Amino acid sequence: MVNPSRGPERLVRAGQWLIALLFAYFLIQVGGALIADLPLLSSQPRLEQYLDQPRVAALETELQPLQSRQQALQEQADRLRERQQQASQAYGREKASFDNWRSARSVTEQSEQNPEVIARARQLDGLLQQQQQLSAEQERIEAQLRALRASLAPPQQQLGELRAQAEGRWRQAVQRAELRAFGIRLLFVGPLLGLALWQFRRFRGSDQWPFVWGFLLFGLFAFFVELVPYLPSFGAYIRYGVGALLTFLVGRALIRWLNTYLARKQQEQVAPQEQRQRSIRYEKALQALGRSQCPSCERSLPRRDGVLPDYCMHCGLQLQHDCSQCGFHHYACFPYCPSCGKPADLAPERLA
Numbered sequence: 001m002v003n004p005s006r007g008p009e010r011l012v013r014a015g016q017w018l019i020a021l022l023f024a025y026f027l028i029q030v031g032g033a034l035i036a037d038l039p040l041l042s043s044q045p046r047l048e049q050y051l052d053q054p055r056v057a058a059l060e061t062e063l064q065p066l067q068s069r070q071q072a073l074q075e076q077a078d079r080l081r082e083r084q085q086q087a088s089q090a091y092g093r094e095k096a097s098f099d100n101w102r103s104a105r106s107v108t109e110q111s112e113q114n115p116e117v118i119a120r121a122r123q124l125d126g127l128l129q130q131q132q133q134l135s136a137e138q139e140r141i142e143a144q145l146r147a148l149r150a151s152l153a154p155p156q157q158q159l160g161e162l163r164a165q166a167e168g169r170w171r172q173a174v175q176r177a178e179l180r181a182f183g184i185r186l187l188f189v190g191p192l193l194g195l196a197l198w199q200f201r202r203f204r205g206s207d208q209w210p211f212v213w214g215f216l217l218f219g220l221f222a223f224f225v226e227l228v229p230y231l232p233s234f235g236a237y238i239r240y241g242v243g244a245l246l247t248f249l250v251g252r253a254l255i256r257w258l259n260t261y262l263a264r265k266q267q268e269q270v271a272p273q274e275q276r277q278r279s280i281r282y283e284k285a286l287q288a289l290g291r292s293q294c295p296s297c298e299r300s301l302p303r304r305d306g307v308l309p310d311y312c313m314h315c316g317l318q319l320q321h322d323c324s325q326c327g328f329h330h331y332a333c334f335p336y337c338p339s340c341g342k343p344a345d346l347a348p349e350r351l352a
């Protein structure tokens with residue numbers, strides 16, 4: 001099939017798309033930097049701002065000596081427990097050794113009043129006493145620790161309440177900040193997207209189209225990247241509400257577009273053959289025929305031996321005709337006869 005674009009035109013067209021993308025890229029960078037520099041968006045509320053600082057400080061100074069005393073006592077108790085364990089093990093070992101020794105001796109039937117027996121029994125007693133002393137000391141320290149914990153509890157509870165209150169106020173402040181940040185972003189991005197869509201609708205057909213497309217991409221990027229992720233998440237209402245609204249708007253726009261398209265096609269089809277031929281742009285006609293489509297009604301056409309029919313069977317548009325000078329059979333949209341070069345009777349404006 002004949003390619004409708006001229007040689008350098010294809011290259012220039014690719015270059016124009018590159019221009020559109022580059023234009024969008026630089027606008028996106030500028031827009032992103034601008035939004036990032038907004039002072040109202042960078043300040044986040046901090047939890048400490050909502051604490052009753054003097055009261056917290058007073059409670060902490062009250063707690064501090066008690067807590068260090070608690071730590072010291074705890075360490076002391078740990079050390080005692082260790083010593084007690086050692087003492088208990090030492091007693092166990094000594095007792096087992098004494099028992100063995102005594103049972104070995106009883107075989108030889110010597111007196112229990114032997115000084116060696118008495119000395120060893122005393123040693124065992126001493127070990128037992130040491131163990132008992134350690135136990136008593138441990139109990140004393142545990143009692144001190146319990147008393148300390150009881151006096152620690154009220155200020156600790158007050159501190160916890162203060163922190164919980166501050167956290168509640170802080171969460172509310174964070175939500176307000178999110179909402180405000182979203183509002184500010186909306187103030188920037190909303191009009192930008194509106195402008196981008198409006199200029200796209202009006203000027204996309206102009207020869208400035210790379211800038212029109214670039215600006216549209218910029219607007220869409222700003223909407224989806226700089227606005228949508230910052231939708232405040234108060235439950236799912238806003239997020240899904242916006243989703244539903246957008247779907248509704250896009251759906252309605254599609255239905256409207258389809259209706260106008262069908263109405264336009266119907267109007268085109270009732271016009272006389274000559275006027276219909278004139279109204280179709282040359283490039284568009286060649287592209288459509290290349291895809292085996294009718295240039296007017298855009299329905300598909302069957303090829304017989306690679307050749308399209310003379311008339312569209314869907315709308316009646318004449319697709320091929322004979323040259324009035326040499327009789328050569330060719331596409332009706334060609335501005336010149338490919339055989340004899342006679343200019344077509346129809347549509348000089350189709351030469352565009």
Ligand SMILES: [Zn+2]
Nearest residue numbers: 294297312315
């Ligand atoms: Zn047709």
Ligand SMILES: [Zn+2]
Nearest residue numbers: 323326337340
């Ligand atoms: Zn001819």
